[in-house]
Amino acid sequence: MSPAAGPSPAGLAAELGHRARRRWGERAIAGLLFLCGAISILTTAGIVIVLFTESAGFFRKVPIGEFLTGTRWSPLFADQHFGILPLLNGTFLIAVGAMAIALPVGLTSAIYLSEYATPKLRGAVKPILEVLAGIPTVVYGYFALTFITPVIRTVFPSTGIFNAASGAIVVGIMIIPMVASLSEDALNAVPQSLREAAYGLGATKFEVSTRVVVPAALSGIVASFILAISRAVGETMAVTLAAGATPKMTLNFLESVQTMTAYIVQISLGETPHGTLEYQTIFAVGLVLFFITLGMNILSQRITRRFREVYE
Amino acid sequence: MSGERFAPSMRRRKRTGAIFQALCLASITFSIVVLVILLADVVADGAKWLSVDFLTRYPSRIPARAGIRSAILGSLWMMGLTAAFSFPIGVGAAIYLEEYAPRTWLTRILQTNIANLAGVPSIVYGILGLAIFVRFLGFGRSVLAGALTLGLLILPVIIIASQEAIKAVPTSLREAAYGVGATKWQTIRHHVLPVALPGILTGTILSLSRAIGETAPLIMIGALTFIAFPPTSPLDPFTVLPIQIFNWTAKPQADFHDLAAAAILVLLVVLLAMNALAIFLRNRFQTRI
Numbered sequence: 001m002s003p004a005a006g007p008s009p010a011g012l013a014a015e016l017g018h019r020a021r022r023r024w025g026e027r028a029i030a031g032l033l034f035l036c037g038a039i040s041i042l043t044t045a046g047i048v049i050v051l052f053t054e055s056a057g058f059f060r061k062v063p064i065g066e067f068l069t070g071t072r073w074s075p076l077f078a079d080q081h082f083g084i085l086p087l088l089n090g091t092f093l094i095a096v097g098a099m100a101i102a103l104p105v106g107l108t109s110a111i112y113l114s115e116y117a118t119p120k121l122r123g124a125v126k127p128i129l130e131v132l133a134g135i136p137t138v139v140y141g142y143f144a145l146t147f148i149t150p151v152i153r154t155v156f157p158s159t160g161i162f163n164a165a166s167g168a169i170v171v172g173i174m175i176i177p178m179v180a181s182l183s184e185d186a187l188n189a190v191p192q193s194l195r196e197a198a199y200g201l202g203a204t205k206f207e208v209s210t211r212v213v214v215p216a217a218l219s220g221i222v223a224s225f226i227l228a229i230s231r232a233v234g235e236t237m238a239v240t241l242a243a244g245a246t247p248k249m250t251l252n253f254l255e256s257v258q259t260m261t262a263y264i265v266q267i268s269l270g271e272t273p274h275g276t277l278e279y280q281t282i283f284a285v286g287l288v289l290f291f292i293t294l295g296m297n298i299l300s301q302r303i304t305r306r307f308r309e310v311y312e
Numbered sequence: 313m314s315g316e317r318f319a320p321s322m323r324r325r326k327r328t329g330a331i332f333q334a335l336c337l338a339s340i341t342f343s344i345v346v347l348v349i350l351l352a353d354v355v356a357d358g359a360k361w362l363s364v365d366f367l368t369r370y371p372s373r374i375p376a377r378a379g380i381r382s383a384i385l386g387s388l389w390m391m392g393l394t395a396a397f398s399f400p401i402g403v404g405a406a407i408y409l410e411e412y413a414p415r416t417w418l419t420r421i422l423q424t425n426i427a428n429l430a431g432v433p434s435i436v437y438g439i440l441g442l443a444i445f446v447r448f449l450g451f452g453r454s455v456l457a458g459a460l461t462l463g464l465l466i467l468p469v470i471i472i473a474s475q476e477a478i479k480a481v482p483t484s485l486r487e488a489a490y491g492v493g494a495t496k497w498q499t500i501r502h503h504v505l506p507v508a509l510p511g512i513l514t515g516t517i518l519s520l521s522r523a524i525g526e527t528a529p530l531i532m533i534g535a536l537t538f539i540a541f542p543p544t545s546p547l548d549p550f551t552v553l554p555i556q557i558f559n560w561t562a563k564p565q566a567d568f569h570d571l572a573a574a575a576i577l578v579l580l581v582v583l584l585a586m587n588a589l590a591i592f593l594r595n596r597f598q599t600r601i
Contacts, residue, residue: 029497030412036404037413040426040471043464047436050443105339112336125340132347134518134583136525138554139354139576142561146569147353173346180343206329227431234433236528237554241561261435261528268442268532286439290432297431301424 051290054283061277067284073247073263075278076270082281084288086247090164090257094239095232097168097253098175102228105172106179107221113180114187115209126181133177141241144170149242156254162244165253170238175228182227186220187213219307223300230296234289236261260289354580358573366574370540371556375567380575383556385542386455386535387524387582390552393459394466394523399516401463402470406512409471410478411500430468437465438532446533453534456546461529466519473515477508510597514590521586525579527554553579 059067062082070083109129113122149166153159190213198208214221244256245266258266264282272279369379405426413419441461451457481504489499505512530552539551553575560572 023495026495026497030408033404033408033412036401037408037422039401039464040405040429040467041422043429043440043467044425046444047432047440050440051436054443105342108336108339109343112333112340116333116336117340125344128344128347131584131587132343134521134525134587135350136527136554136579136583138525138527138558138561139350139579142557142569142572142576143350143353145561146357146573147349173343176343204325204329206332207325210332230431234435236433236435237558241558261433264435264439265528265531268438268534274447283439286436290436293431293433293436294428297428301427 047290051283051287054280055287058277058280058284062284071249073258075281076272080277084260084285086249087258087260087263087285088288089249090243090247090262091233091259093164093251093253093257094168094171094235094243094259095229097164098171098232098235099225099229101169101172102175102179102232103225106176106224106228107183109176109180110183110187110221111209111214114184115205115213129177129180132173133181135174137174137235137237138241140170140174141238144238144242152254159254160244160256162242162246162256163254164243164250164257167239167243167257167259168253170242171232171235174235174238175231178231179224179228182224183217183221186217186224189220190216219303223304226296226300226303230293230300233296234261234293236265240265260285264289351580354573354576356573357570358575358577361570361574362577367578371551375565375571378571380553380556380578382539382542383551383553383575384578386539386550387552389455389543389546389550390459390462391520391524393455393546394462395516395520397459398463398467398470398519402467402516403474403512405467405471406474406478407500407505410475411496411504426468426471430472433528434465434526435528435532437461438529440464441529441533451547453549454547455543455550457533458530458535458550458552459546461533462523462526465526465529466523469519469522470516473519474508474512477511477515478504480511481507510593514594517586517590517593521583521590524552524586525554525583527558530555531558553582 067082067084069085070081071085072081072083073086074081113125117125144166145161148169149159149161149163152163152165153161159165194212194216195208198212203211239259240262243259243262245258245262246256247258247263248255250257264285267279267282366379367384368381369377370381371383372378409419409423413422438461441457441464445451445457445460446453449457451460485503485507486499489503494502535549535551535555539549543550557572557575557579560568560575563569
């Protein structure tokens with residue numbers, strides 16, 4: 001940038017001085033904006049430091065081996081046991097049940113929206129999915145407790161008020177929009193030429209969709225599945241309200257279970273004093289929860305990046 | 313296609329296709345039906361409890377006298393403070409990443425980190441808020457501690473949405489500004505930001521609507537469920553609508569469930585209004601560039 005022909009030397013000097021000040025201001029602004037970005041790094045660092053330092057106290061008293069392999073979880077009883085497996089069992093029971101609903105429904109919804117629906121229908125359905133995705137989780141918890149649970153208890157009268165099935169179903173419903181919308185993005189990214197080539201060979205619409213488009217979009221679809229599982233693992237309010245507070249090793253969906261998230265809520269609602277071993281358990285459980293979800297999110301990103309088919 | 317997949321009967325192939333299409337349509341219908349049932353369930357339980365008194369009364373142990381005044385005011389406080397904290401920082405971070413950040417490993421880490429933060433379960437933010445804001449910084453179980461926690465929670469969403477909006481501003485606009493001698497910040501302040509603003513606001517409103525529905529992190533930092541007065545300063549204890557809903561839903565009595573349904577109706581109306589505002593902003597100011 002060359003300056004325009006300057007007027008007088010004095011004017012030029014003033015102008016240059018003004019510019020030097022302006023550059024100072026520019027630097028300050030750039031620094032300030034960098035600090036805004038750095039807050040996100042501080043957040044991650046904060047989460048990791050808090051989880052590690054607070055659970056360090058816990059692991060001084062409870063060996064890590066016992067924590068990770070124990071099959072009894074009873075920190076609040078006189079007979080204390082600190083095996084996290086029952087909480088993991090509850091979490092994965094909910095996640096598996098939720099995925100059994102969200103995967104097929106979400107994926108077929110995505111296929112319909114991307115391959116079959118007219119633009120008009122798609123324009124009408126997508127906002128409905130957005131509304132479903134925007135409903136607070138505590139509302140889903142209410143829905144599970146006052147609608148889904150009574151329905152389950154009519155079909156299986158021996159079921160208790162709190163049961164894994166109700167939590168799993170409601171979490172499944174909750175993550176359908178996520179699976180549908182991310183999978184639809186992946187399906188939409190498949191170039192039209194691939195579909196036309198398959199039609200040219202005489203394939204029907206069903207064959208084009210399931211044997212050409214879905215395989216071509218598979219990495220994006222799998223990535224959306226993994227993100228959805230991670231979301232189901234971290235889901236808190238709906239499972240706290242619907243699935244109960246009974247940590248146990250079971251594969252029976254009609255029993256009450258407790259997830260990692262529901263346990264953390266239970267402790268923070270209670271009167272457990274700060275600094276006790278019972279209180280420190282929430283940080284140890286939080287640590288496990290954080291690493292499971294982080295691992296899944298990273299895996300999902302890797303899959304999108306590594307296995308994406310690039311079409312030109 | 314390989315030989316073994318060769319299916320000679322055209323009629324059968326078409327029938328399979330029709331069945332598949334019907335199944336896919338059924339999936340879509342399922343979501344719509346669930347939404348309708350959910351809304352009908354809430355309206356059926358809650359509508360009869362909804363009244364002006366319900367909005368203006370404080371919580372009570374007697375269902376017929378209970379209201380959500382403190383929860384509504386708490387939610388408003390929470391939303392205002394959360395926005396005041398997360399909007400400038402989120403937009404600032406987005407400007408840095410889009411306009412200033414050099415293409416280095418540090419920037420890449422920053423970007424990956426933001427994507428990962430967006431996937432951290434909200435209850436983990438609650439644990440962070442409890443340790444840092446409530447205990448370490450000594451804010452106690454206050455509106456401020458809650459707002460900072462929720463602010464961190466929605467920060468990644470605001471950053472990502474703002475980045476998209478800034479990215480969509482054409483480079484020619486920046487070059488024109490530089491061409492007449494504007495500095496970098498002048499260019500951003502007067503030319504990039506005004507064009508990106510509708511997109512940024514839409515993203516911010518949507519993320520705030522997520523924040524006012526959040527329950528778990530606020531339970532973690534100890535939002536009280538039985539508050540008979542609204543906060544008067546950022547350091548006061550508080551309750552919010554979702555916490556009140558959780559509290560009533562967790563009670564065994566059916567009357568409290570109906571109160572929860574009425575409060576859910578209020579919350580859903582607020583959320584719908586915010587979403588409508590976001591869509592309005594998106595359509596109204598989608599500038600013709």
